[in-house]
Amino acid sequence: MALNEKDVARIARLARIDLTAEQRERAQAELNGILGLIERLQSVDTSGVEPMAHPLSAHEDVVLRLREDAVTETASEARRAELMANAPASRDGLFLVPKVIE
Amino acid sequence: MTMTTPLHNEFGDIAGLRAALDERRVSAVELAQSALDAVAARADLNAFLHVEPELTLAQARAADERLAAGQAGPLTGVPIAHKDVFVTRGWRTTAGSKMLADYVSPYDAAVVERLEQAGAVSLGKLNCDEFAMGSGNENSAFGPARNPWDPAAVPGGSSGGSAAAVAAGLVAAATGTDTGGSVRQPAALCGVSGIKPTYGAVSRFGMVAFGSSLDQAGPLARSARDLLALLEPMTGFDERDATSRAFDGPRPAYERAAGAYAQGGSQPLAGLRIGVPREYFGAGLAADVGAAVEAALAEFEKLGARRVAISLPRTELAIPAYYVIAPAEASSNLARYDGVRYGHRAAQYTDLADMTSRSRAEGFGPEVRRRILIGTYVLSHGYYDAYYLQAQRLRRMIAEDFQSAFAGQCDVVMGPVAPTVARNLGDNREDPTADWLADVYTLGVSLAGLPAMSVPCGFGGGPVNGRRPVGLQIIGNYFDEGRLLAVAERYQQATDWHTRKP
Numbered sequence: 001m002a003l004n005e006k007d008v009a010r011i012a013r014l015a016r017i018d019l020t021a022e023q024r025e026r027a028q029a030e031l032n033g034i035l036g037l038i039e040r041l042q043s044v045d046t047s048g049v050e051p052m053a054h055p056l057s058a059h060e061d062v063v064l065r066l067r068e069d070a071v072t073e074t075a076s077e078a079r080r081a082e083l084m085a086n087a088p089a090s091r092d093g094l095f096l097v098p099k100v101i102e
Numbered sequence: 103m104t105m106t107t108p109l110h111n112e113f114g115d116i117a118g119l120r121a122a123l124d125e126r127r128v129s130a131v132e133l134a135q136s137a138l139d140a141v142a143a144r145a146d147l148n149a150f151l152h153v154e155p156e157l158t159l160a161q162a163r164a165a166d167e168r169l170a171a172g173q174a175g176p177l178t179g180v181p182i183a184h185k186d187v188f189v190t191r192g193w194r195t196t197a198g199s200k201m202l203a204d205y206v207s208p209y210d211a212a213v214v215e216r217l218e219q220a221g222a223v224s225l226g227k228l229n230c231d232e233f234a235m236g237s238g239n240e241n242s243a244f245g246p247a248r249n250p251w252d253p254a255a256v257p258g259g260s261s262g263g264s265a266a267a268v269a270a271g272l273v274a275a276a277t278g279t280d281t282g283g284s285v286r287q288p289a290a291l292c293g294v295s296g297i298k299p300t301y302g303a304v305s306r307f308g309m310v311a312f313g314s315s316l317d318q319a320g321p322l323a324r325s326a327r328d329l330l331a332l333l334e335p336m337t338g339f340d341e342r343d344a345t346s347r348a349f350d351g352p353r354p355a356y357e358r359a360a361g362a363y364a365q366g367g368s369q370p371l372a373g374l375r376i377g378v379p380r381e382y383f384g385a386g387l388a389a390d391v392g393a394a395v396e397a398a399l400a401e402f403e404k405l406g407a408r409r410v411a412i413s414l415p416r417t418e419l420a421i422p423a424y425y426v427i428a429p430a431e432a433s434s435n436l437a438r439y440d441g442v443r444y445g446h447r448a449a450q451y452t453d454l455a456d457m458t459s460r461s462r463a464e465g466f467g468p469e470v471r472r473r474i475l476i477g478t479y480v481l482s483h484g485y486y487d488a489y490y491l492q493a494q495r496l497r498r499m500i501a502e503d504f505q506s507a508f509a510g511q512c513d514v515v516m517g518p519v520a521p522t523v524a525r526n527l528g529d530n531r532e533d534p535t536a537d538w539l540a541d542v543y544t545l546g547v548s549l550a551g552l553p554a555m556s557v558p559c560g561f562g563g564g565p566v567n568g569r570r571p572v573g574l575q576i577i578g579n580y581f582d583e584g585r586l587l588a589v590a591e592r593y594q595q596a597t598d599w600h601t602r603k604p
Contacts, residue, residue: 003479008475011475011479011482013459014478015474015475016440016455016458016459017459017462017463017466017471017474017475018460018462018463023463027471027472027475030472030534031472031475031476033534033535034472034476034535035476037421037425037535037538038422038425038426038476038480038489040419040422041422041426041492041496042488044416044419044492044495044496044499046492046496046499049495049496049498050498051494051495051498052494052495052498052501053315053494054315054345055301055315055316055497055501055549055550055551056300056301056302056347056580057498058505058550058580064344065341065344067341082208083208084443085206085208086204086205086206086445087442087443088441088442088445088447095442095443097454097457098451098452098453098454098457099453100454
């Protein structure tokens with residue numbers, strides 16, 4: 001099933017990537033090409049096979065750890081400033097974004 | 103061009119460098135300065151993205167102090183460099199993306215930290231495909247790196263800068279990351295050695311995420327012995343990475359295997375069963391690459407190993423499985439780049455949603471956009487079962503194929519890394535998925551989470567390919583990287599491909 005223009009616009013919206021009309025057209029052709037490649041998955045009978053999310057599950061029982069629910073980072077204004085140094089816009093220890101509520 | 107050997111390449115391998123430093127025949131500062139000069143002299147390779155001579159020299163001075171105090175670690179004074187997906191204080195970290203063009207990390211990645219503790223001196227950050235997505239290094243926002251063997255050829259990817267820097271002798275070793283072949287393939291194409299360890303063996307704390315069920319860090323160097331020197335300090339449990347697994351490192355398995363091989367006389371590898379999957383030698387494999395790999399297998403037989411024909415029937419299906427799973431995970435991981443906390447923010451926008459969408463459109467290059475879009479689609483409502491879960495079921499079948507081979511038929515698996523030698527820069531530009539198909543021999547290992555390495559085993563054929571290296575892939579069972587390194591070391595003792603220089 002090939003993706004149409006509307007599908008591509010919807011995917012781009014979900015992915016939060018703003019595409020120009022020209023990029024959308026190109027993306028439509030490319031994504032349909034890729035779908036053609038991955039469509040071969042459907043030909044495999046996988047009934048009864050458990051999906052594998054963690055590769056080591058082929059080797060051992062994987063138990064994901066949980067850490068203690070405790071603050072481990074040092075909290076200081078200097079550390080905060082260091083962590084926020086890469087923010088495109090910030091003030092008084094806050095990340096600035098365009099106004100959300102009028 | 104007349105060139106004398108740069109000082110940092112005068113002492114042979116890492117063990118040679120370490121001996122020269124311990125005996126004060128050279129200082130870490132002298133080595134670092136020599137490597138910095140070499141990096142500057144080979145700016146044409148575009149292997150390095152960020153060099154900060156003062157930071158490098160400060161690390162070298164610290165190394166000399168440790169040497170003087172008799173406190174040298176296993177890598178003290180050894181010049182290395184990091185793929186630009188490992189975050190570093192001091193040096194910028196861009197992951198090859200405009201999105202992170204100005205990003206400076208407030209902390210060091212675990213791999214960076216561990217190698218620094220072992221004493222290594224960092225020359226800086228290495229070029230790579232944007233967010234490690236690609237296999238030619240042409241998806242870097244900062245221009246492609248070039249193959250030292252032939253400037254018209256790609257170095258491979260995504261760890262292309264790492265492979266180029268090692269091949270050109272700019273550093274003794276480099277870090278890389280491998281999600282679907284990104285250590286093994288550039289190592290093969292540049293004629294150096296590289297290893298992707300078992301999933302979970304090396305901490306990914308501070309490694310820019312791409313596909314979290316696949317990503318693994320690994321070193322590239324000039325020999326299996328040098329890889330062991332890097333991999334040993336790199337491995338180990340780290341509570342800061344939820345997928346990190348306790349592992350006693352490659353050394354014990356290496357010692358066991360190397361000890362046994364040392365007893366073997368002229369047949370050191372007697373008893374080693376090498377599984378050769380017929381699917382790795384199909385129609386897609388270029389004749390010159392196939393011939394070099396066959397010659398390597400014959401060399402292993404001469405060393406006493408036994409060749410066993412095996413089948414990995416779902417080899418080609420690894421391509422669709424991987425290109426569902428990796429983009430799906432990438433779309434999820436890269437959602438964090440929203441133009442709010444760090445990364446590129448567009449100059450013009452109407453509201454918050456528009457700011458994010460425009461920032462991402464401007465910050466991500468075409469391949470990353472493509473993978474995010476396809477990943478978003480396969481995870482979207484109504485398609486998740488058909489694509490993502492189906493790919494994960496197939497993934498288990500692929501992993502089980504390897505397990506049945508290791509269960510009774512063979513100890514290691516060998517075959518090509520890539521179907522051809524390095525292609526020219528610019529080829530495949532109009533067909534974004536052409537490179538994907540060339541990942542066919544590396545993807546299965548990544549999906550299964552197995553350790554695998556690439557070692558140089560010859561060159562292609564003819565006037566052009568004859569100067570482009572071929573890599574042999576050696577695949578092992580989980581946490582068996584020590585044996586892989588011992589097997590590769592025996593091969594490198596019997597052959598000299600790994601000593602060839604461009």
